[in-house]
Amino acid sequence: MTAGTATPTHCPYCALQCAMTLEPAPTAAPAGAGAGPVDLGLPSVTVQGREFPTNRGGLCQKGWTSASVLGTPDRITTPLVRGADGELHAATWDEALDLVAARARQTAAEHGPDAVAVFGGGGLTNEKAYALGKFARTVLRTANIDYNGRFCMASAAAGANRAFGIDRGLPFPLADLGGAEAVLLLGSNVAETMPPSVQHLAGARENGGLVVVDPRRSATASLTDDGAGTHLQVVPGTDLVVLLALLHVVWAEGLADDAFLTARTTGADAVRRSVAAWWPERAEQVCGIAADELRRVARLLAGASPLHGGAGAYILTGRGVEQSTQGTATVTAAINLSLALGLPGRPGSGYGAVTGQGNGQGGREHGQKADQLPGYRKIDDPAARAHVAAVWGVDPDSLPGPGLPAVELLRRLGQPAEPAGPGRPATPAGPRMLMVHGSNIVVSAPNSRKVSANLDDLDFLVVCDFVPSETARLADVVLPVTQWAEEEGTMTSLEGRIIRRRRAVAAPDGVRSELEIFAALAERLGSPVHFGTDPAEVFDELARASAGGVADYSGLSHERLDADPDLFWPVPALPAIAALHPGTPRLFLDGFPTPDGRARMVAVDHVGPSDDVRPDAPIYLVTGRVLQHYQSGAQTRRVAELAKASPEPFVEIHPVLAQRLGIDEGASVRVASSRGAVVAPARLTTTARPDTVFMPFHWAGTGSVNRITTDATDPISGMPEFKVCAVDVSLAGTVVPPPEGVQALAPLASLVPSHPAEVRT
Numbered sequence: 105m106t107a108g109t110a111t112p113t114h115c116p117y118c119a120l121q122c123a124m125t126l127e128p129a130p131t132a133a134p135a136g137a138g139a140g141p142v143d144l145g146l147p148s149v150t151v152q153g154r155e156f157p158t159n160r161g162g163l164c165q166k167g168w169t170s171a172s173v174l175g176t177p178d179r180i181t182t183p184l185v186r187g188a189d190g191e192l193h194a195a196t197w198d199e200a201l202d203l204v205a206a207r208a209r210q211t212a213a214e215h216g217p218d219a220v221a222v223f224g225g226g227g228l229t230n231e232k233a234y235a236l237g238k239f240a241r242t243v244l245r246t247a248n249i250d251y252n253g254r255f256c257m258a259s260a261a262a263g264a265n266r267a268f269g270i271d272r273g274l275p276f277p278l279a280d281l282g283g284a285e286a287v288l289l290l291g292s293n294v295a296e297t298m299p300p301s302v303q304h305l306a307g308a309r310e311n312g313g314l315v316v317v318d319p320r321r322s323a324t325a326s327l328t329d330d331g332a333g334t335h336l337q338v339v340p341g342t343d344l345v346v347l348l349a350l351l352h353v354v355w356a357e358g359l360a361d362d363a364f365l366t367a368r369t370t371g372a373d374a375v376r377r378s379v380a381a382w383w384p385e386r387a388e389q390v391c392g393i394a395a396d397e398l399r400r401v402a403r404l405l406a407g408a409s410p411l412h413g414g415a416g417a418y419i420l421t422g423r424g425v426e427q428s429t430q431g432t433a434t435v436t437a438a439i440n441l442s443l444a445l446g447l448p449g450r451p452g453s454g455y456g457a458v459t460g461q462g463n464g465q466g467g468r469e470h471g472q473k474a475d476q477l478p479g480y481r482k483i484d485d486p487a488a489r490a491h492v493a494a495v496w497g498v499d500p501d502s503l504p505g506p507g508l509p510a511v512e513l514l515r516r517l518g519q520p521a522e523p524a525g526p527g528r529p530a531t532p533a534g535p536r537m538l539m540v541h542g543s544n545i546v547v548s549a550p551n552s553r554k555v556s557a558n559l560d561d562l563d564f565l566v567v568c569d570f571v572p573s574e575t576a577r578l579a580d581v582v583l584p585v586t587q588w589a590e591e592e593g594t595m596t597s598l599e600g601r602i603i604r605r606r607r608a609v610a611a612p613d614g615v616r617s618e619l620e621i622f623a624a625l626a627e628r629l630g631s632p633v634h635f636g637t638d639p640a641e642v643f644d645e646l647a648r649a650s651a652g653g654v655a656d657y658s659g660l661s662h663e664r665l666d667a668d669p670d671l672f673w674p675v676p677a678l679p680a681i682a683a684l685h686p687g688t689p690r691l692f693l694d695g696f697p698t699p700d701g702r703a704r705m706v707a708v709d710h711v712g713p714s715d716d717v718r719p720d721a722p723i724y725l726v727t728g729r730v731l732q733h734y735q736s737g738a739q740t741r742r743v744a745e746l747a748k749a750s751p752e753p754f755v756e757i758h759p760v761l762a763q764r765l766g767i768d769e770g771a772s773v774r775v776a777s778s779r780g781a782v783v784a785p786a787r788l789t790t791t792a793r794p795d796t797v798f799m800p801f802h803w804a805g806t807g808s809v810n811r812i813t814t815d816a817t818d819p820i821s822g823m824p825e826f827k828v829c830a831v832d833v834s835l836a837g838t839v840v841p842p843p844e845g846v847q848a849l850a851p852l853a854s855l856v857p858s859h860p861a862e863v864r865t
């Protein structure tokens with residue numbers, strides 16, 4: 105970037121992908137000025153919000169401060185290789201790449217190709233996600249590639265694919281929400297996780313029509329104050345019951361859109377029968393929401409639906425309901441409710457999932473998911489394999505089949521084969537080598553102590569990152585990569601809009617793009633398959649590979665996207681009529697992409713969380729996010745303003761519960777599950793339920809909440825139950841021996857309050 109040149113691009117973080125302009129700062133930051141970029145030979149950069157339909161010029165605090173990660177003092181600018189002394193040392197690119205290639209070759213020779221596993225990320229551009237999948241399938245020839253989207257969107261995807269035949273998080277532009285009379289938000293805290301999006305809820309709030317379901321009075325739940333709507337402070341893990349009761353009321357009170365159900369859906373009768381037993385008084389006993397309140401909300405949603413003359417209604421799900429062992433079932437019930445009210449496929453109404461990661465949408469479309477090929481194709485579909493193999497220039501039979509979903513993959517890393525036991529099948533040996541691209545699993549994976557132990561059991565761990573994340577620190581080789589403002593590419597936002605990421609600054613000497621890394625490794629591993637290093641060229645190939653698939657990008661190129669920021673997939677090429685397809689902002693208007701064109705309604709029922717409260721663990725733990733930190737915190741903990749505003753993990757606890765447990769504000773609290781214990785300071789707040797504590801997951805160390813979350817998964821989607829588990833809560837230092845039969849927890853001596861060493865203030 106030359107001085108005075110403004111580069112229009114988008115935020116590096118979440119799926120809202122707020123538009124911003126990057127410009128060289130007029131003056132360099134003075135030495136020692138906290139967030140000021142250090143001298144990595146990079147120009148310092150200012151960030152301005154830019155007008156765009158989603159953020160309308162707004163940015164959140166993470167967006168404003170995002171540029172400081174470019175010059176973070178501990179940025180990795182040279183490959184690192186673990187030496188005989190057990191430490192990571194600087195190495196040349198040739199040394200590092202030769203070593204990675206040699207170990208991949210050796211591991212595959214000794215244990216078979218599936219022994220080399222790949223873990224990707226929903227923050228990768230479409231080009232990188234595509235190249236990663238292609239690299240795994242054609243160079244490593246491993247089936248074992250999956251990614252952190254399994255933590256993030258898998259249940260929403262499974263529910264939407266089953267019901268609609270397609271999974272685009274929001275099948276309509278976000279701004280459409282603005283015209284709605286009612287919006288039901290289940291387990292989504294957009295006021296902290298996508299702050300600029302809150303402006304699109306203004307219309308519903310003016311109508312008193314915002315309904316937020318959350319066990320906490322979150323910032324988003326507080327948006328319902330003063331007559332703006334309703335907060336349903338549900339018992340954790342029981343949203344499915346709320347939805348079943350709402351469906352019950354809709355049918356019982358004759359509010360369903362029968363004409364829509366007949367014309368555009370299948371399965372409605374079975375669903376209607378299945379909710380007959382969920383009358384509101386019964387539901388109240390399980391979910392804790394008063395029966396009258398459930399009735400009122402059902403009537404409010406129905407009244408807002410076009411059938412009853414309303415201006416429109418939306419039902420949206422977030423991680424609070426999806427990260428659950430009944431996540432797919434809950435999403436299915438939310439879709440059933442939307443269909444019963446006739447919302448999907450009607451302009452101004454619908455169902456959507458609020459996708460989370462920057463490229464959480466595109467990341468699930470182009471081949472880094474265990475069961476997928478580019479274009480949202482199924483890897484076990486012979487026609488899909490033939491199409492993609494032709495684009496790659498390989499024999500379709502050489503492509504591996506589906507691999508292990510993320511949680512199962514992490515569970516098996518480094519583990520020996522196990523013979524069949526009572527009630528359990530034999531398990532083959534797990535992968536021996538792992539390559540990580542865009543995830544910090546040591547902090548963000550469920551039951552993370554087990555994940556760390558398994559990483560230790562591996563023969564070889566390779567991590568690509570630009571900062572020494574907790575996972576990178578365990579690696580045998582770390583390969584330093586470019587950051588968002590240093591690269592070209594595309595991202596697909598939560599709306600299915602394909603946007604351009606643009607290079608605004610030169611990358612520091614010594615770092616490479618992942619596209620260059622894949623090409624260099626492919627060459628070293630003797631692959632005849634071509635790996636482009638120019639993102640525009642890789643995008644053109646991705647577009648060809650996606651042609652005819654569900655997520656069809658074949659009508660797109662970087663050039664076209666530069667000229668038109670309003671393109672939503674599918675955007676097929678239209679060579680026969682030599683016209684440009686206009687893209688598809690709104691899906692389902694003419695039908696659902698199922699074989700019969702109808703949406704499928706599926707009956708589901710409530711089972712409850714896998715790790716429900718019980719005498720030795722009588723309190724619910726729910727987890728989530730704070731505004732200032734992004735995910736595992738690898739990036740945002742390095743931003744001085746953010747680390748200062750939110751320096752450490754904490755335990756939100758209701759004053760009534762705190763008093764019962766003898767816990768004062770700020771006291772060190774021990775939160776223990778059957779997997780271990782964490783310690784963090786107490787934050788007393790009446791926004792909590794008295795039976796529930798909340799912890800954010802953005803930190804490593806002794807307050808890292810994923811040390812105690814469960815790695816139980818949804819049986820359909822493989823998504824882990826991050827949101828709810830059963831814990832015991834006590835003042836740290838007051839040892840209560842575990843009741844008999846309960847696994848002993850980590851000794852207290854090892855649990856000191858967390859003061860993350862990495863925080864810079």
Ligand SMILES: Nc1nc2c(c(=O)[nH]1)N[C@H]1C(S)=C(S)[C@@H](COP(=O)(O)OP(=O)(O)OC[C@H]3O[C@@H](n4cnc5c(=O)[nH]c(N)nc54)[C@H](O)[C@@H]3O)O[C@H]1N2
Binds near residue numbers: 317340341342422423
């Ligand atoms: N600040 C910030 N923003 C982010 C991110 C970030 O890390 N930080 N990450 C991005 C990503 S990848 C994602 S996936 C999104 C996530 O965005 P959200 O889904 O909005 O975020 P969470 O905080 O994980 O969860 C939302 C809410 O679920 C509630 N919850 C917990 N258990 C339950 C339950 O049983 N039922 C219900 N109804 N609610 C429950 C929590 O109290 C929380 O308020 O955010 C994106 N934006």
Ligand SMILES: Nc1nc2c(c(=O)[nH]1)N[C@H]1C(S)=C(S)[C@@H](COP(=O)(O)OP(=O)(O)OC[C@H]3O[C@@H](n4cnc5c(=O)[nH]c(N)nc54)[C@H](O)[C@@H]3O)O[C@H]1N2
Binds near residue numbers: 257423545568729
């Ligand atoms: N308890 C609990 N745990 C959770 C959740 C929860 O709600 N509760 N939410 C889950 C969800 S929804 C998600 S999405 C996950 C996310 O958690 P992670 O998968 O850990 O995601 P990030 O923290 O964004 O990690 C991204 C890492 O990749 C690096 N990186 C960024 N861009 C690139 C790139 O282009 N290439 C490469 N090679 N590296 C890059 C960053 O520096 C960082 O170290 O956490 C999950 N964990």
Ligand code: SF4
Binds near residue numbers: 118119159162298299
């Ligand atoms: S809401 Fe998301 S995309 Fe927008 S500035 Fe904040 S982190 Fe970035």
Ligand SMILES: [Mo]
Binds near residue numbers: 255256257
């Ligand atoms: Mo996510």
